[in-house]
Amino acid sequence: MDAVVRLIRDECGMDQFGGRVTVLADMRTCLIYDVLHFPGPLMAKLGQVATVEVLAEPTSLSGYVVRAVLLPSKTTRVLVAGTALACMCAIVAQCLRRDI
DSSP states (O other), X not given: OHHHHHHHHXXXXXXXXXXXXXXXXXXXXXXXXXXXXXXXXXXXXXXHHEEEEEEEOTTSSSSEEEEEEEOOOHHHHHHHHHHHHHHHHHHHHHHHHSOO
């Protein structure tokens, strides 16, 4: 998420023009508030690694907030699927070993 936040800060020129990025507690979601300009190429770059939505937000000075939620990585999906498969194999092996 740190790389995404850096990309947003650089592309939107937050150090020069203002705005803020808030990372939520789940560490996969960030909210972008009060940016002067949100360039199209940035939206395309973010779309490759995150789901991006523009939402109405009354607490924002601009009236909207951009929410970016990181997509799960392929490595994580493979690891979870492998773990589930190993557990299922262990259960089947245990059931076959029992004498009923």
